[in-house]
Amino acid sequence: MSRGFSRYWLHSCAIILSPLDTNFRGCAPVRLITWNINSVRLRIDLVRRLIEEQQPDVLCLQETKTPDDLFPRAEFAALGYRDMLVHGMKGYNGVAILSRVPFGATTTRAWCARADCRHAVVELPGGVELHNIYVPAGGDIPDPQANPKFAHKLQFLDELTAWFTAERAHERLGGRPMIAVGDLNVAPLETDVWSHKQLLSVVSHTPVEVERLGALQRAGGFVDAIRHFVPPEQRLYSWWSYRNRDWAASDRGRRLDHVWVTPSLVGSLAEARIHRDSRGWDRTSDHVPVMIELNG
DNA sequence: ATGGTGGTCCTACCA
Numbered sequence: 162m163s164r165g166f167s168r169y170w171l172h173s174c175a176i177i178l179s180p181l182d183t184n185f186r187g188c189a190p191v192r193l194i195t196w197n198i199n200s201v202r203l204r205i206d207l208v209r210r211l212i213e214e215q216q217p218d219v220l221c222l223q224e225t226k227t228p229d230d231l232f233p234r235a236e237f238a239a240l241g242y243r244d245m246l247v248h249g250m251k252g253y254n255g256v257a258i259l260s261r262v263p264f265g266a267t268t269t270r271a272w273c274a275r276a277d278c279r280h281a282v283v284e285l286p287g288g289v290e291l292h293n294i295y296v297p298a299g300g301d302i303p304d305p306q307a308n309p310k311f312a313h314k315l316q317f318l319d320e321l322t323a324w325f326t327a328e329r330a331h332e333r334l335g336g337r338p339m340i341a342v343g344d345l346n347v348a349p350l351e352t353d354v355w356s357h358k359q360l361l362s363v364v365s366h367t368p369v370e371v372e373r374l375g376a377l378q379r380a381g382g383f384v385d386a387i388r389h390f391v392p393p394e395q396r397l398y399s400w401w402s403y404r405n406r407d408w409a410a411s412d413r414g415r416r417l418d419h420v421w422v423t424p425s426l427v428g429s430l431a432e433a434r435i436h437r438d439s440r441g442w443d444r445t446s447d448h449v450p451v452m453i454e455l456n457g
Numbered sequence: 458a459t460g461g462t463g464g465t466c467c468t469a470c471c472a
Contacts (some may be wrong), residue, residue, distance in 0.1 A: 199472080200464055224472080226465065252465045253472090298472055310471095346472095403462040403472090447463080447472080 188286060190431065190457045191262065193219040195293070195342035195418055197400075197448035201225040201257070205233050207445055212240050215436070215452065218261045219285070223295040223344045224446075225255030232257065248278045256281045256293045256343070264291075272320045273313055280321075287338070289426070294321070294343035303367045311364060314346070318373040325380040341383055341421040344448060347374040350388070352396045353416035365415055383421035386453050390433040399435050400448045408440060418451045431456040 194217040198204050201222055212220070220242065225232065232247045242259035248269040249255035255278050258264070265284035271277065279295040297317050300310030329335045347370045351357035360366040378385070391397055398414025405411050422430065432454040439449045 197472095203464075224464085253470085300471095403464095404460075406461085444463090 195221040196450040197223040197344040199446040220259045221293040292341040296346040322377045322380040348415040355413040386420040429455040
């Protein structure tokens with residue numbers, strides 16, 4: 162086990178950090194990537210390529226589409242990712258957190274009284290709680306009465322919002338630093354989609370979804386770590402549909418994948434990047450990796 | 458206005 166190193170890491174942080182300024186200062190920089198991989202078994206070679214090129218310390222995957230006993234653990238272990246939280250099921254959904262920095266407590270959560278595998282939580286060094294979330298896509302019709310998938314999406318966001326609200330109200334947990342990443346399946350800003358007007362009634366950019374995502378963000382006290390670096394006037398996408406002849410030429414993208422951090426971590430943010438190039442890789446996911454780096 | 462592609466696992470369902 163990596164317990165010894167983990168304890169050392171936490172200890173070395175604790176010396177430098179004051180309780181009111183809990184972040185990664187004093188530790189090595191941490192590079193974190195989130196990627197909706199759309200089948201981790203089919204695309205394990207592309208994950209390997211991403212790792213070799215970008216060297217993330219922590220990798221959060223969504224849509225792994227793999228039961229836990231078939232998850233390619235050996236491949237990740239061989240690449241140095243000794244700590245893994247794998248939470249998958251047959252055929253659909255599935256999230257995983259792979260880490261080169263040892264993590265502490267791990268949890269998985271279920272919402273909307275379903276067995277879906279959409280939420281994994283680990284504690285990173287410095288007491289930072291990392292949430293990896295895969296929000297339901299919501300189907301085609303943006304009406305919760307007519308479309309149960311859309312109702313599920315809204316309920317999922319509402320339940321998460323209520324949970325983060327309760328957590329932050331908790332005296333002992335309220336000030337804890339958090340990172341939330343994942344495929345949130347909502348593009349909140351006008352510049353997070355290729356055409357605000359044309360997508361106003363398209364699931365992922367409807368006002369009701371944008372409002373619910375905003376409520377979730379406020380409930381956790383989260384800052385959008387990507388928009389921290391990129392002004393809202395600038396277009397930014399992390400997903401391009403497979404149903405386009407030429408994704409790059411038409412560039413009809415949406416920013417569905419997000420990295421949020423709580424305010425005490427904002428000062429540690431060193432970089433944010435969306436790896437658009439990977440959308441051009443052979444047989445890749447329709448989502449691209451989104452990365453942040455937190456300073457040591 | 459419609460259908461366009463790609464994943465899982467074999468038939469329809471999901472994105």
